[in-house]
Amino acid sequence: MKTTIADIAREAGVSKATVSRVLNESLDGVGIETRLRVKGIMEERRYEPCGIARGLATGKTRSVGLIVPDIADPFFPLLIRGIEAALGSHGYGLFLCDAHLDPKKEREHLRMLAEKRVDGVILNSTLSDSDGPWDTLDQRAIPYVLLDRMVEAPASAYGVFADNRLGARMATELLLTRGRRLAFINGPAGLSISKLRKQGVEEALGAHGLTWEAVRMANGDYSMESGERALETLWEPGALGFDAVFAANDRMAIGAMRALQRRGLLVPDDVEVVGFDDIETARLVEPPLTTVAQPAFEMGRQAAQMLLDLISGNPPSQQTIVLEPTLVIRKTTRQT
Amino acid sequence: MKTTIADIAREAGVSKATVSRVLNESLDGVGIETRLRVKGIMEERRYEPCGIARGLATGKTRSVGLIVPDIADPFFPLLIRGIEAALGSHGYGLFLCDAHLDPKKEREHLRMLAEKRVDGVILNSTLSDSDGPWDTLDQRAIPYVLLDRMVEAPASAYGVFADNRLGARMATELLLTRGRRLAFINGPAGLSISKLRKQGVEEALGAHGLTWEAVRMANGDYSMESGERALETLWEPGALGFDAVFAANDRMAIGAMRALQRRGLLVPDDVEVVGFDDIETARLVEPPLTTVAQPAFEMGRQAAQMLLDLISGNPPSQQTIVLEPTLVIRKTTRQT
């Protein structure tokens, strides 16, 4: 039998209430000497408070959920690190849920988290589904913050994002200043993150007096394979339709590079390539990939901090935090 | 206020016990028609059982913890997928804990998990610490299964591992059949996983009538940078001390390749390289890395299944499951 506050109370010759009080440091309605005595006994007995019982009594479980679309995406490790950094030693636990690109699974996970009575969830949603996940959350009044993907949630939703429009614009500008003809491999069409990136590309186009007619576009699902396929799709036998590729993430960019190289094209000499994310592999491929870096760690940290604020009842100062991406120029683009 | 079984009971005109019974399908001591009525009400009211209360009442939380040494290691996504696959829709939640290579942090996580009263934990421990983590677990009688790293736990501990000895032996054999002089970049010396791999190398050496005198050895910490450093260490100015490198994981192998290439050496022409793990990046670097593949998904799945068995009181048939690695030959070794 694990020792409970009742055991401690008995041995210390005090009531359970008193033990409970020293457990929750904050309320200091306890005499210094009884407090010390109780603490001593706790030590000896190696007492460990029961989170479950506390949860039931207080309504707070000190655990949060994280939903990611695809744990295999190398973008997440840093994100998770950031989240853990913010959750820190506050004693919070993090439930990891991999939706595996399946909205149905995502909803199951959400149900599970709700049953577990998590204090909040960080939602890096798989899809901007019409019957979205947030109402599952809103209905149960459980706080959540959107991360990375700006789904079409209620205007009241909190979120942390990278400036995807700006990132896409920077990448496109880089390519267009060399007078390149662009191929754009975007993410799934449904994602608002994709729309934003498309806008960014459009802005850069406009700045150069160009329109969409000048660019070839395809959609991938962020996997390397989809990047390869997208490139094949865009390809026109005979005519070289483009000589610059901007992909919505590094994995697709790498896929595109592979497809290019298979066809005997040289990167960056024949075709320049720019990715998005700056995953670890980006600097390991040959040639090293020029890409738009997202501040993944910081995004995770801020999102978790925001959630913590939400949970503790201090509404965050801003409803939306937008972090700036940075251009990391390596070898898949030519030096000017 | 969330609806509780009391609400359902009142509305259905039955007792809480009855509602509880239909909630726990198994015990079917409920008339078919009352059961249906109660279920109906639950639907309408969108009732959602409170995991916390159940946990307190049953002593089971339906959540488990996973401790990993370094979430950034690309080896984990698949492992996690495997775990989630086994945990499946049993309603289990998975607490992810990244020890970040810090045993102290690992212990904090363990304490947190204990407080949260997880039903069990999967332990991919950072270090084979003398004052190891398992006693934290054993003391509290919480079931755990060791994963991947065969720490020096009590003989009674359960675990799932890859056959590291065999894997190392296969890699070394591959290199030695070409008469190569070997450099071996092992993992941290303290890990028993490192000792096993060393044994594997030794076996291969023996089979070729060689001893350790013929090989140069260094230890890394599984990061790419440490692979680069290890290679520098092994290097002897002037004399080419070796022409084959076996690294204990792919990241270090890739680091070694980079160091080699920086020195103008050709892989595999001048030096052959073999890694371990078969992470996604392995096939993306140039040249694609020959490596020993671990069945990560399967390891995760089996470990979780084992833990589930342990939790439900059916002691697994085997105490230790050893999975076979496979050699994936790509381009950093020469075709025979």
Place this chain on the structure above:
DNA sequence: CTGTTAGCGCATTCAG
């Protein structure tokens, strides 16, 4: 087949 009665371990009034 169903209701009653006790807890599970702790927090939180309200008294004293």
Place this chain on the structure above:
DNA sequence: CTGAATGCGCTAACAG
């Protein structure tokens, strides 16, 4: 400053 009582939401005997 401290204790006694009550309840969080559900399960688990034990009766009927």
